Amino acid sequence: MMLDVNNMEEGRSSLGLARWRAHARISFLLLCVARGFMALAMSGWQSSLITYLIKKFNFDPIFAAQIYNLANGCMSFLPLAAAIVADSYFGCFPVASVSCLISFLGIGIISLTATVSSLRPRQCTARSSICERPSMLQSAILYVGIALSVLGVGGSRFTMTTLGANQFDDEKLRGAFFNWSFFALNVGITTGLTLLLYVEDSVSWSLGFWISAGVNLIAFAVFLTGYRCYRHIKPQGSPFTSLARVMVASVKKRKLLIPSDSNAYYSRIQDNSEELALLPREKLRFLNRAAIISEGDVNSEGLIVKRWRLCTVQQVEDLKMLIGVSPLLISGILLSTPIAVQNSMTVLQASKVDRRLGPSFEIPAGSVLVLVMLTTTIWLTFIDCLLFPACQKLAGSLPTFLQRVGVGHVFIMLGMVVSALVESKRLHRSRHSNPDAASLPMSVLWLFPQLILVGIGEAFHYPGQLSFFYREFPESLKSSATAVVGATIGIAYYMSIAAVGMFRRRTTWLPQDLDKGRLDIVYWVLAAVGLTNFGYFIACACLYKPKEKTDDSDAVSGANLN
Structure with missing residues (x-):
């Protein structure tokens, strides 16, 4: 299966179009495979978490279900924090790499709780009226393992996806990557929910969890293999800071009248954006005040000197899009x-x-x-x-x-x-x-x-x-x-x-x-x-x-x- 990259932008690097196409195909394949293996590693412990907590840690079924939902919630919410860190400071590749290692460490700790009997309470018997609860130390080790696994999965899940999307300028090619990445995710989870869960339930919890840890390590190796092929976008600082400046500036200038003359707004390009909005739209017009040039906002060269009092028109429009x-x-x-x-x-x-x-x-x-x-x-x-x-x-x-x-x-x-x-x-x-x-x-x-x-x-x-x-x-x-x-x-x-x-x-x-x-x-x-x-x-x-x-x-x- 080969990726048609004929519509990709030519001349964006010195590699040449032919070499760039080859790199795009490799990146496409490696990122999908790495995403699938990470999903397999994740599902190997996450999908059996409720049953494991009930059978091996003697948890109440509904409480075990709540822990399962909490873990899933964190795995889904943490990617936003990871994306902000990637955008602002390090980029997608370093964040995803470190997250893969953290996930491996977390799954390893969970595997230890299944391997070492002293790290979990004695199992309930049919004659027991009251089951032994896990000790503070046992609970702490279990929760640390779950937390690290969740942190690793959350940090790598969408930074890998974003890294893949950044390889393509054409919307159809990005759409294809999203589809196949999601396909790889589902294949990985499906495999974990069948093969690994069967091993854990019918053969050995310890073996199933250690296999998950090994698969995590394979995903990390596959991901690193494509380092030279990936297009790495340099972090430009947190975009949320500029959005916050729009809100603050619009409040500070709330008493100003909103002009209709485009010259009254600051529309100079401050970054590498190709689009330039000269006049802000009427939608949410109270935010337009953030782009109104007032005395002392710019220097003699026309550059902003008071960033929390003046923003570009494009920054104002960005916030409006987000609100929309x-x-x-x-x-x-x-x-x-x-x-x-x-x-x-x-x-x-x-x-x-x-x-x-x-x-x-x-x-x-x-x-x-x-x-x-x-x-x-x-x-x-x-x-x-x-x-x-x-x-x-x-x-x-x-x-x-x-x-x-x-x-x-x-x-x-x-x-x-x-x-x-x-x-x-x-x-x-x-x-x-x-x-x-x-x-x-x-x-x-x-x-x-x-x-x-x-x-x-x-x-x-x-x-x-x-x-x-x-x-x-x-x-x-x-x-x-x-x-x-x-x-x-x-x-x-x-x-x-x-x-x-x-x-x-x-x-x-x-x-x-x-x-x-x-x-x-x-x-x-x-x-x-x-x-x-x-x-x-x-x-x-x-x-x-x-x-x-x-x-x-x-x-x-x-x-x-x-």
Whole structure:
């Protein structure tokens, strides 16, 4: 499979076009492979975390699910902090490299807790009425391992993606990289949720975790191999500082009248930007005061001397762009929150059903989530190879990013509805089954439809969000755009923790034993939230005015991979 780079900018380096094409193909391949191996290493411990905490550390199931959601939230939120550090000081490559090493160290510590028996409490027995809790030292070592693993994954996840996106100037080529990077991510997670989770559940926790650590080390080596091929963008300082200056300057000049003459605004280029805004737009016009030139703001050479009182017109417009996409960011958070709750609760549901497939094989409870990743991977291929070409042929155009996200909303909302119906059936069967009969509990196959629907929704909304924000964010925030999507997922996991905590405090829906609760009502609430959020998203999408495009591509796919 080769990457068509004919549309890439010529002459940007002394390498020559032919050599640059070769480097682009190598970078594309190595970054996707490294991303896939990092995902495999991550899923090797993260996907089994709930079961490991319950079985080996004697944690309460709901508390274990909360730790799982907290870890997932941090892994999704930390990329934004990593992106800011990369943009401001070090660049993507150093941040991703150090993060890979930190992740390896964290997984190694988790592996030690599974290998050394003194690092975990004695296992509960069938005769034990009260299970031994982990000591302070045991808990501390476990939490340090989880924290380092989370920090490493969070620091490398989107800095690798941003480094890949920085290799290409053409939007279609970037879109292709996003698609295949997401494909590699799902393949890695799928492999971890099947092979590694089976090793941990059926062979040895220690072996499974050490394999994850080894895969992490392989990912690090693959990533380093491409150092000479990558295009390294020099950090330009934190773009968020300039945005903060716009807000401060607009407040300081709040009493000034807003002129209509372009000469009254400071529009000189302060960096390497190619675009120059001469007159700020009327939208959010109170921010325009930050670019009004007043006495003492510039020196005799026309350069800014009071940076917290005067900003460029482009900086003002950058802040307006960020504010403009904020409502859609909020919608993304509300979209991901039900998924976060469903992920952890489905693992607990799986522990209550018959997971046997055939006479001798039993699916580990944590492995049921592989169906989401597998469905997403299959549908990404279907969307890219069949659905989008069909749309192009029949309608003459490809679906926009927001249309793709909207389809994802619908499928995820349907997933919550099916989750509620299935859980209601499971509860009815568990409460009304004859204890003297030889009837088996509900089959794990009943959980598959809800996971498939969410997987289809992920295939539509996640790449759509990623490409939308990368295109719509200001030029100064391009490197942070991919991490923002991860941050919305992270906030969603935090919200899921708060939501589950609220359900436990205010209701009896989520007791320690799910058979005595009403998880189906929780799913109905999530479906209602999804329906409300979908209406909010439609309103935001209709009101949003996209940034002027520099080309005619408005979809994730379209790059030629052959």
